[in-house]
Each structure stands twice: as C-alpha cells, then as structure tokens.
Amino acid sequence: MSALLAQMEASGLATWVRESPSLWAYPTILTLHSIGLGIVVGASVIVDLRLLGRARALGSADVSGLYPIIWWAFAVNATTGALLFAADATRKSAQPIFLVKLACIAVALIATLRTRPLANGSDLRPGRGTGTLPAVLSLLGWLGAIAAGRMMAYL
Amino acid sequence: MADSLVIWLQSTALSQAIVSATWIWPLAETLHFVGLALVLGVAGFFDARLMGFFRHVPVRAARELMPYALWGFALNVGTGSIFFVGHPEQYVHNLAWWLKVGCLALAGANAVVFERLVAARALPLGVGDDTPRPAKAIGAISLLAWLGVLYWGRMLPFMGDAF
Numbered sequence: 001m002s003a004l005l006a007q008m009e010a011s012g013l014a015t016w017v018r019e020s021p022s023l024w025a026y027p028t029i030l031t032l033h034s035i036g037l038g039i040v041v042g043a044s045v046i047v048d049l050r051l052l053g054r055a056r057a058l059g060s061a062d063v064s065g066l067y068p069i070i071w072w073a074f075a076v077n078a079t080t081g082a083l084l085f086a087a088d089a090t091r092k093s094a095q096p097i098f099l100v101k102l103a104c105i106a107v108a109l110i111a112t113l114r115t116r117p118l119a120n121g122s123d124l125r126p127g128r129g130t131g132t133l134p135a136v137l138s139l140l141g142w143l144g145a146i147a148a149g150r151m152m153a154y155l
Numbered sequence: 156m157a158d159s160l161v162i163w164l165q166s167t168a169l170s171q172a173i174v175s176a177t178w179i180w181p182l183a184e185t186l187h188f189v190g191l192a193l194v195l196g197v198a199g200f201f202d203a204r205l206m207g208f209f210r211h212v213p214v215r216a217a218r219e220l221m222p223y224a225l226w227g228f229a230l231n232v233g234t235g236s237i238f239f240v241g242h243p244e245q246y247v248h249n250l251a252w253w254l255k256v257g258c259l260a261l262a263g264a265n266a267v268v269f270e271r272l273v274a275a276r277a278l279p280l281g282v283g284d285d286t287p288r289p290a291k292a293i294g295a296i297s298l299l300a301w302l303g304v305l306y307w308g309r310m311l312p313f314m315g316d317a318f
Contacts, residue, residue: 042196
C-alpha cells in the first residue's frame with residue numbers, strides 16, 4: 001500500500017501538481033476545489049433547509065434542478081481532490097483527519113441521495129417522509145468535511 | 156497611510172492575541188468556508204433564478220433563504236476581520252486582496268441596483284416565467300462578483316505572502 005502511494009506521489013502528474021511554478025498547477029486546482037465546495041455545500045444547504053421547513057414557499061417548489069449541479073460540482077471536487085491527494089499521498093494517507101474527512105463526505109453523500117426523492121414540490125406533504133434526518137446528516141456531514149479539510153493543513 | 160495602519164494594528168493586544176492563539180486561525184478559516192458556502196449557494200441560487208434558470212421555482216421563493224446568505228456574509232466579515240487584524244501586513248500590499256475587495260464592492264453595488272430598479276418587476280414572477288433582461292444581467296454580475304471574491308481570496312497565498 002505505502003509503495004503504491006509513493007509510486008503515485010512520484011508520478012509525472014503528481015509531481016507537476018506539487019512542483020510546477022505555474023498558476024495552472026496547484027493554485028488553480030486548489031481554487032477549483034474551493035469553488036466546488038461552495039457549490040456542493042451551498043446547493044445542499046438550500047435543499048436541506050427546505051426540508052427542515054425553513055422556507056415555506058420553497059417547500060412547495062420543485063428544486064430537483066439543484067441535484068445535477070451538486071453532482072457535477074462534486075465530480076469537480078472528487079477530481080481535484082484526487083490530484084491534491086496524489087501530490088502529497090504518503091503524508092495525507094497517514095493523517096487520521098483525512099479519513100475523518102472522507103467519512104464525513106460519505107455520510108453527506110448518502111444523506112443527499114436520500115433527500116433527492118423529496119425535491120419535487122408535490123412530494124413534500126404532511127404524512128410522507130419528511131427528510132428531516134437526511135437533511136440534518138447532510139448539513140453535519142458537509143460541515144465536518146469542511147472542518148476536517150481545513151484541519152489537514154494544520155495537523 | 157496603509158503602513159501606519161498595519162503598524163498600529165500589529166501593536167494592538169487583539170492582533171497579538173489572534174496570532175498567539177494557535178486554534179483561532181484554523182477555526183476562523185473553517186467558519187470562513189462555511190460562510191462562503193452559504194453566500195455562494197443561497198445568493199447564487201437566487202442569482203441563477205434571476206438569470207432565468209430554475210424556472211420551476213417562483214422568484215420570490217428563490218429568495219426565501221436569503222437571510223442565511225446574510226448570516227454567512229456576516230460570519231465572513233467577522234472571520235475576515237480576524238485575519239486582517241491578525242496579519243494586516245499580508246493583505247494591504249497584496250493585489251489579490253484589493254481585487255477581492257473590489258469584487259465585494261461590485262456585488263454590494265449590484266445588489267443595491269437590484270433592490271432599487273429591478274426587484275419590483277422581478278419578484279412577482281412565478282413558475283415558468285422568464286426574467287427580463289436587466290434581471291438576467293444583475294444575476295450574472297452578482298454570480299461573477301461572488302466567484303471573483305472566492306477566486307481572489309484563494310489566490311491570496313499565491314500572489315503575495317498571505318496564508
């Protein structure tokens with residue numbers, strides 16, 4: 001495993017991400033990771049707060065159009081995250097906080113899949129599943145992922 | 156002028172407390188990212204509706220969560236002030252920081268123009284309604300301005316010596 005990670009870190013792509021002085025390398029990848037974070041978490045906040053009853057008119061509206069945006073932005077972050085990981089694979093893989101981040105992302109993603117069927121306005125009626133639990137888990141999962149991601153730079 | 160402000164800020168007890176407590180900076184950064192997501196998500200969703208996207212959502216409903224964007228913005232003004240007071244020297248001579256402030260000013264002025272000139276016409280629009288051209292322009296400018304704020308904020312360490 002550690003040999004594989006070292007090999008990944010020594011690859012041409014990982015070396016370019018880590019060592020290139022170009023603004024297109026590390027800075028741009030990190031910026032895309034931040035923009036993706038803002039879109040994924042920001043769009044999730046809308047569908048989650050809606051399920052938690054924080055917006056009455058939005059409750060009867062169809063917000064399913066936000067989900068493709070969440071998935072695309074998440075794809076950007078999975079890709080840029082993989083590049084940032086490869087550039088520093090041996091150190092990051094040894095950080096417990098990195099595993100915490102991955103676990104938080106997994107919780108948030110599963111919760112988001114569970115909120116998707118409630119995104120059409122007509123689905124949100126008394127007596128049906130309210131989506132409270134997945135909405136709360138999504139918000140907590142993304143919050144944990146942000147906090148753990150930031151801590152990776154300090155621990 | 157800028158340099159004397161830097162020297163004065165650095166001499167304050169508040170600035171020294173921010174720098175010497177190791178946990179303040181990472182905590183403030185985490186909250187800064189949370190605020191960023193609230194602003195970009197909630198305000199960006201309304202911007203996108205003004206641009207004519209998400210027509211399943213009435214314009215007024217798309218703005219319903221805006222208080223959360225304002226809370227996120229307040230969080231970022233607060234945590235941003237902590238960064239500035241803690242290490243003013245890494246911002247005042249940093250081009251990326253001034254471009255970030257410029258994008259913030261653009262977003263603010265754009266919001267004032269929306270409230271004064273476009274809101275009365277745009278807010279009553281319902282499901283399926285397209286938005287008038289001025290609303291589309293306002294939404295696009297707002298979205299680009301906030302993305303600019305994020306972009307130049309992320310560029311702070313790469314264009315200057317900020318961290």
